[in-house]
Amino acid sequence: MERSDNRLARILGDFVAPMIVLGAFFMLWEWLCVLFKVPVFVLPKPSDIAAQILKDRWLLWQHFQFTLKNVIFGFFLAFVVAMILGFLVSHVRLINRAIYPLLVASQTIPVIAIAPVFIIWFGYGILPKVITTALICFFPLTINTITGFTSVDPEIKTLFRAYNGGWFQTFTKLTLPSALPFIMSGLKISATLSVIGGVIGEWIGSEMGLGYLIIQAGAQIQTARLFGAITVLAFMGILLFLAASLLERLVTPWREAHRA
Amino acid sequence: MATDNLKIQLRNVSKAFANKGSITAAVEDVSLDVRPGEFISIVGPSGCGKSTAFNIIAGLIRPDVGDVLIDGRSVAGRQGQVGYMLQKDLLLPWRTVLQNVTLGAELLNRSRAATQREARDLMATFGLQGFENAWPSRLSGGMRQRAALMRTVLSHQDVMLLDEPFGALDAMTKSLMQEWLLEIWTRFNRTIVFITHDIDEAIFLSDRVYVMTTRPGRLKASIDVNLPRPRSSHEITTTPEFGAIKHQLLTALRDEIMKAYGSPKLQG
Numbered sequence: 065m066e067r068s069d070n071r072l073a074r075i076l077g078d079f080v081a082p083m084i085v086l087g088a089f090f091m092l093w094e095w096l097c098v099l100f101k102v103p104v105f106v107l108p109k110p111s112d113i114a115a116q117i118l119k120d121r122w123l124l125w126q127h128f129q130f131t132l133k134n135v136i137f138g139f140f141l142a143f144v145v146a147m148i149l150g151f152l153v154s155h156v157r158l159i160n161r162a163i164y165p166l167l168v169a170s171q172t173i174p175v176i177a178i179a180p181v182f183i184i185w186f187g188y189g190i191l192p193k194v195i196t197t198a199l200i201c202f203f204p205l206t207i208n209t210i211t212g213f214t215s216v217d218p219e220i221k222t223l224f225r226a227y228n229g230g231w232f233q234t235f236t237k238l239t240l241p242s243a244l245p246f247i248m249s250g251l252k253i254s255a256t257l258s259v260i261g262g263v264i265g266e267w268i269g270s271e272m273g274l275g276y277l278i279i280q281a282g283a284q285i286q287t288a289r290l291f292g293a294i295t296v297l298a299f300m301g302i303l304l305f306l307a308a309s310l311l312e313r314l315v316t317p318w319r320e321a322h323r324a
Numbered sequence: 325m326a327t328d329n330l331k332i333q334l335r336n337v338s339k340a341f342a343n344k345g346s347i348t349a350a351v352e353d354v355s356l357d358v359r360p361g362e363f364i365s366i367v368g369p370s371g372c373g374k375s376t377a378f379n380i381i382a383g384l385i386r387p388d389v390g391d392v393l394i395d396g397r398s399v400a401g402r403q404g405q406v407g408y409m410l411q412k413d414l415l416l417p418w419r420t421v422l423q424n425v426t427l428g429a430e431l432l433n434r435s436r437a438a439t440q441r442e443a444r445d446l447m448a449t450f451g452l453q454g455f456e457n458a459w460p461s462r463l464s465g466g467m468r469q470r471a472a473l474m475r476t477v478l479s480h481q482d483v484m485l486l487d488e489p490f491g492a493l494d495a496m497t498k499s500l501m502q503e504w505l506l507e508i509w510t511r512f513n514r515t516i517v518f519i520t521h522d523i524d525e526a527i528f529l530s531d532r533v534y535v536m537t538t539r540p541g542r543l544k545a546s547i548d549v550n551l552p553r554p555r556s557s558h559e560i561t562t563t564p565e566f567g568a569i570k571h572q573l574l575t576a577l578r579d580e581i582m583k584a585y586g587s588p589k590l591q592g
Contacts, residue, residue: 222384227427229431238416241416
């Protein structure tokens with residue numbers, strides 16, 4: 065009984081409450097637009113946007129696929145780089161000294177400022193988009209990975225030593241599982257950020273994708289379409305975040321048990 | 325006492341640590357002998373170097389002077405020769421209870437299948453039946469310590485080092501765990517070195533209790549506990565014999581505790 069009550073309460077808290085807030089927000093928006101007779105090219109009503117999305121569904125779907133593909137590639141690129149860097153920085157003192165400050169300093173350069181360089185180097189293909197996405201994603205992933213690899217309980221490490229555990233055993237059975245929750249948090253943060261990277265890549269120069277669609281719709285003052293594209297982008301971000309959360313549950317099941 | 329029939333020998337072991345330019349002697353000239361199947365305890369005030377002695381036997385710290393022998397062979401600086409358990413259970417949260425209790429054996433590269441079979445058979449003995457596949461976060465403090473001890477037992481090391489294993493438990497649980505530890509010890513016929521600052525606990529469990537001095541840690545007294553076994557807590561702890569041994573121990577410890585508390589540099 066108690067358990068099902070808790071579950072119900074959680075579903076209410078996790079899902080229904082934000083839905084109510086969102087619903088109220090849209091209703092207020094709709095009502096204000098009607099009340100003040102706001103022209104549709106300035107601010108379309110939520111109902112206008114919904115109608116536009118329905119009308120544009122095929123167009124949006126095609127651009128959605130293009131952007132999603134780039135974002136996922138960029139995300140994976142960032143993941144691989146972050147794992148390698150994270151491992152090296154946390155395990156090799158010299159690399160830590162040499163790279164860590166540069167890693168932090170690199171974050172002061174806005175990705176949008178260096179993105180045009182990638183167009184010059186790699187043209188208008190998918191590579192510049194993948195790279196901008198990877199650049200956005202890689203920092204939180206790397207920092208979390210480093211934190212994870214260095215957060216091993218020293219007493220458990222001693223226990224491993226007492227039982228003559230070798231380096232490889234210690235890494236696979238202790239260091240990596242200790243780091244997993246941190247890596248998973250990094251993954252969730254990066255998943256939402258990745259969409260931004262994809263859009264930046266398309267803004268710099270593209271003939272496809274939701275970012276491109278936003279620029280086009282903006283130039284033609286098709287405000288409803290613009291909002292439609294933004295809605296789909298938000299949807300993509302949520303989708304990626306949910307995918308990362310699902311992965312987190314699968315990879316670190318013991319933490320789920322902790323929460324329940 | 326014939327030397328070749330000893331399980332553990334510490335021979336004039338000394339160890340000092342350098343800390344911020346000054347050198348502190350943690351243990352000094354410690355010698356002790358433990359016969360196979362004996363249960364001995366080391367008591368002393370906090371920071372007396374008990375844990376240093378413990379880590380020297382575990383091979384985690386190499387002594388500056390002297391030698392440690394297990395079964396007549398030097399194990400100074402050699403790990404993987406003993407079972408090892410601390411006050412913190414050190415269960416891995418990402419492993420189920422079954423996977424946790426087999427960890428020691430796994431790290432020592434013992435047969436996985438055999439260890440798992442044995443673990444399943446022993447779950448009831450350790451009061452963990454039904455929790456084989458549970459995450460450690462679901463266990464109570466007492467259960468966690470039993471799982472940690474099971475890991476130590478399943479590592480199949482003749483010598484088990486226990487450093488204040490029940491120090492974090494409440495009095496009731498602690499008392500139950502002590503009696504139960506004696507059962508485990510009798511059943512598995514291991515040699516146990518037990519570290520504690522609880523005198524009652526040391527007397528109740530041990531064949532012999534060593535008193536360690538404040539830094540530098542030296543062995544000040546060795547007191548034999550000739551109380552009959554099997555022992556049960558409520559009967560033994562109220563006997564005059566128990567009281568007499570406790571008196572001896574307290575006398576030996578008193579000066580050390582006064583020294584420790586009088587010292588302005590008292591730490592840990």
